[in-house]
Structures are given as C-alpha cells and as structure tokens.
Amino acid sequence: MQIRFAAFEQARLLVAGDVMLDRYWQGPTQRISPEAPVPVVKVAQRDDRPGGAANVALNLASLGAAVSLVGVIGDDEAGACLTSSLEARGVTPCFDQQPDQPTLTKLRIMSRNQQLIRLDFEQPIEAGAGLQQAYQQALAQADLVILSDYAKGTLADVGTLIALARAQGKKVLVDPKGEDFSRYRGATLLTPNMHEFELVVGPCADDAELEQRALDLIAELELEALLITRSEKGMSLIRPDQPALHLPTRAQEIFDVTGAGDTVIAVLGLALASGHQDAEAVMLANLAAGLVVAKPGTATVNIAEIYAALHSDKLIEYGVLNEETLVEAIRAAQARGEKVVMTNGCFDLLHAGHVAYLEEARQLGDRLIVAVNSDASVSRLKGPTRPINPVDQRMKVLAGLQAVDWVVPFAEDTPARLIERLLPDVLVKGGDYQIDQIAGAEAVLAAGGEVKVLSFVDGVSTTAIVHSIRDKNV
Numbered sequence: 001m002q003i004r005f006a007a008f009e010q011a012r013l014l015v016a017g018d019v020m021l022d023r024y025w026q027g028p029t030q031r032i033s034p035e036a037p038v039p040v041v042k043v044a045q046r047d048d049r050p051g052g053a054a055n056v057a058l059n060l061a062s063l064g065a066a067v068s069l070v071g072v073i074g075d076d077e078a079g080a081c082l083t084s085s086l087e088a089r090g091v092t093p094c095f096d097q098q099p100d101q102p103t104l105t106k107l108r109i110m111s112r113n114q115q116l117i118r119l120d121f122e123q124p125i126e127a128g129a130g131l132q133q134a135y136q137q138a139l140a141q142a143d144l145v146i147l148s149d150y151a152k153g154t155l156a157d158v159g160t161l162i163a164l165a166r167a168q169g170k171k172v173l174v175d176p177k178g179e180d181f182s183r184y185r186g187a188t189l190l191t192p193n194m195h196e197f198e199l200v201v202g203p204c205a206d207d208a209e210l211e212q213r214a215l216d217l218i219a220e221l222e223l224e225a226l227l228i229t230r231s232e233k234g235m236s237l238i239r240p241d242q243p244a245l246h247l248p249t250r251a252q253e254i255f256d257v258t259g260a261g262d263t264v265i266a267v268l269g270l271a272l273a274s275g276h277q278d279a280e281a282v283m284l285a286n287l288a289a290g291l292v293v294a295k296p297g298t299a300t301v302n303i304a305e306i307y308a309a310l311h312s313d314k315l316i317e318y319g320v321l322n323e324e325t326l327v328e329a330i331r332a333a334q335a336r337g338e339k340v341v342m343t344n345g346c347f348d349l350l351h352a353g354h355v356a357y358l359e360e361a362r363q364l365g366d367r368l369i370v371a372v373n374s375d376a377s378v379s380r381l382k383g384p385t386r387p388i389n390p391v392d393q394r395m396k397v398l399a400g401l402q403a404v405d406w407v408v409p410f411a412e413d414t415p416a417r418l419i420e421r422l423l424p425d426v427l428v429k430g431g432d433y434q435i436d437q438i439a440g441a442e443a444v445l446a447a448g449g450e451v452k453v454l455s456f457v458d459g460v461s462t463t464a465i466v467h468s469i470r471d472k473n474v
Contacts, residue, residue, distance in 0.1 A: 017053030
C-alpha cells in the first residue's frame with residue numbers, strides 16, 4: 001500500500017457534530033472512605049482532552065490536515081478550555097456558543113489506570129441558525145465533510161447538513177447513532193459499529209447475511225458504502241457491485257477502546273480527501289484503529305506511528321544493504337523515534353582506530369550507518385594500488401562490528417548525494433575537519449540534523465599499516 005503522506009497536509013476537512021470535553025482526574029487509591037464503602041482517590045493529576053467530534057478533528061490535525069470544527073459549546077470554563085486546547089493543536093473551532101447551554105463534559109476518576117466512575121455534565125443541545133451558518137461558512141473551504149453524531153442534539157437537522165455538502169459535490173462521512181439511519185439518507189458512507197448496525201437491520205448470523213443486509217441498507221438510504229467496525233473481528237467495507245472487503249483487526253494490544261471510532265472515521269476521511277481509493281482508505285483506518293486502542297483514554301495517532309506500523313517489516317536490524325532498502329529501513333527507524341547516525345570512509349584495512357571511532361559514533365544515536373567507497377572510488381582517492389581489500393569484503397567486516405547496524409556502498413568520490421537522500425539525524429566525520437568542509441553537512445543541517453567531528457586514535461592509520469608491511473617485505 002503506497003500512502004501519499006505529503007497529500008495529507010494539502011487536505012482540508014470539515015468536522016461537525018457533538019463536541020465535548022473529556023476530563024481525567026487521576027491519583028493513588030490507598031484506603032476506603034469512612035463515609036461510604038468507596039475508594040478515596042487523592043487527585044494528583046488532571047488532564048483535559050477534546051472529545052466526541054472534537055477528538056475526530058484532533059485526529060485529523062495530528063496527521064497534518066487542515067481542519068475546521070463546527071459544534072455547540074457553552075459560555076463557560078469548559079468551553080473556553082476546549083476552544084484553547086483545539087486552537088493550540090491546529091484545529092479551527094467554528095463554534096455556536098450558547099450562554100444557556102453548558103459545554104458537554106465527561107469527568108473520569110482514574111486510579112492505577114482503572115476508571116472508577118464517570119460523571120457527565122450535559123443537557124440536550126438545541127442547535128439553531130448559528131450552527132448552520134457556521135457550517136455553511138466552513139463548508140466552502142472543505143474537501144470532505146465528517147459528521148460525528150453522539151445523539152446529543154447538535155446534528156438534529158443532519159439531513160440538511162448532508163444535502164448542503166452533497167449539493168457542492170463533497171463526500172460526507174457519518175459516524176451514526178440510534179436506530180433510525182434514515183436521517184442520514186444521501187450521505188456518502190456510514191461507519192456504524194456492529195451493535196449499531198444490527199440494531200437497525202437485525203442480527204446477522206454470518207458474513208453473507210451481513211453483506212446482504214448492508215447492501216439493502218445502502219440501496220434504501222442512497223449511500224455509496226457502509227464501513228462496519230466489528231471490534232476483535234476488524235471491519236467490513238460493503239459497496240454495491242464490488243466484493244466485500246473484510247479486514248482483520250490490526251490491534252496487538254487493547255488498552256482502551258475510547259475514541260477508536262473517532263480515529264477510524266478521521267483517518268478514513270483524510271485518506272479519501274487525499275485521493276486514496278476506498279479500499280486503501282479503509283486499510284489505513286483499520287491500521288490506525290489498531291494503534292489507538294493500545295493507548296489509554298481519548299487518544300490520537302500521528303504519521304510517524306502509521307508509517308512505522310506500515311513499514312515494520314522493512315526495519316532490517318543489521319547488515320549490508322542496497323540504497324533503496326536502506327532508505328526504507330531508515331525511515332521506519334526514524335518513525336519509531338530512533339536516532340540514526342551516519343559516517344563514511346574507505347575502511348580498507350580495518351584497525352583499532354576505526355573500531356574506536358565507530359564505537360564513539362554509535363554512542364551518538366540508536367542506529368549507525370557506515371557508507372563505504374567503492375573500489376573505483378578508493379583508487380581515485382588513494383592511488384592505483386588501493387584498495388587492498390575489495391568493497392564486498394570491506395563491507396562484510398564492518399557489518400560484523402557490534403557498533404555498526406547498516407553498511408552501504410557508494411560509487412562517487414564523496415557521499416554527498418547519498419547523504420542528501422538518506423538524511424540521517426547525525427552526520428559524523430573523523431579527522432581535522434570544519435563542519436562546512438564535510439560532504440553532505442549542509443543537507444543534514446537544513447533538515448534539522450546535527451553534524452559532529454570526532455578524532456581518530458593517534459598513531460593508527462591504514463596508510464601506516466601498509467607502509468609497515470611493505471618495509472618488512474623489502
């Protein structure tokens with residue numbers, strides 16, 4: 001699957017729906033209250049997170065998209081907190097602020113990563129003209145619309161919102177609620193979970209029955225597709241005139257399913273807005289869902305996490321690699337948060353000075369790449385009698401060192417082109433150099449990396465070893 005991550009930053013999405021503030025109060029529990037048989041939590045940490053439709057918007061922003069968020073908040077502290085939190089993380093709030101409407105808030109009391117109780121502060125939302133005005137203004141700039149329905153009242157007139165977007169030729173994805181899906185008629189795609197789907201169409205004994213009932217619902221509601229999320233069974237994409245796509249879950253560990261549906265519809269919408277086909281978008285959403293359920297509470301995923309998950313099989317642990325394979329290995333390592341260090345040289349006769357230098361370079365990061373001059377390159381630099389050892393043997397010896405992760409050859413006199421392509425986090429050179437004299441330094445620094453000069457061990461060099469051998473043989 002070829003994901004065009006660069007296109008994510010070009011996408012503009014509009015999210016509308018029930019916004020809320022998720023609050024987490026956490027602390028140790030060491031005794032039972034003398035007033036009632038309940039644990040006493042000594043609150044040590046407070047964490048406020050955007051929730052509901054706001055979490056969908058946050059997921060999109062964390063992946064680099066431009067996001068506008070339409071919803072209803074109150075003229076209160078929770079509304080101000082929600083607004084500032086969203087703005088700080090790149091979301092553009094387009095809220096209908098109502099003085100008599102408290103901002104939807106869910107307060108969770110946590111201890112030892114367990115939720116003890118949840119307190120909800122809410123009353124039914126009465127969305128009015130202010131919401132539709134904000135929606136229409138934001139719609140003009142959007143490539144795709146996501147409607148996140150938590151049945152709190154913001155999307156009471158959801159049919160009008162769908163019609164406005166479809167009239168402009170824009171896809172509309174809906175995360176639905178309730179037993180009446182007819183209100184979402186004309187949307188592009190719905191993303192119910194299995195429980196919600198069966199509440200509408202009835203129990204499904206097997207995949208065949210699920211597929212048929214989904215197709216019937218698609219026809220009835222004039223949809224283009226249904227994406228049904230199925231917990232441990234993954235998810236199913238159903239489209240008319242195409243085979244059903246059933247994807248197994250990608251979750252390795254399930255910590256908390258809170259907000260997983262928000263991640264699914266956010267990543268699905270972003271992928272579609274970025275030009276990916278339905279199947280690709282669903283595969284990406286399934287991958288993201290597997291990542292987010294491994295995190296506690298309302299959470300998001302970012303591009304680095306998705307990239308690492310997509311390319312985990314390409315993270316070759318060590319050895320001699322060709323340039324193409326090394327690029328993939330580096331990006332996967334960097335996506336996992338590993339710091340990549342790179343150096344280069346001829347390494348014709350490996351000696352104690354080389355080993356000490358490479359060990360010192362390895363201490364600067366998590367991975368060490370050694371780029372090795374080809375035989376022709378060494379001859380041009382050192383003379384016609386060099387190298388003594390061919391490049392394959394030189395690379396094999398280097399790859400056997402504990403300090404070295406990856407070895408790659410290059411044919412040019414300097415590794416500048418290779419460094420510009422690989423873009424390590426740290427570029428290292430041994431010897432008496434100024435940084436501006438080091439090949440590739442400019443590219444690494446421009447990309448936000450570091451360039452360091454290390455000293456070789458005095459009195460040890462390949463040339464000195466060669467001269468010593470020749471003198472003994474005279």
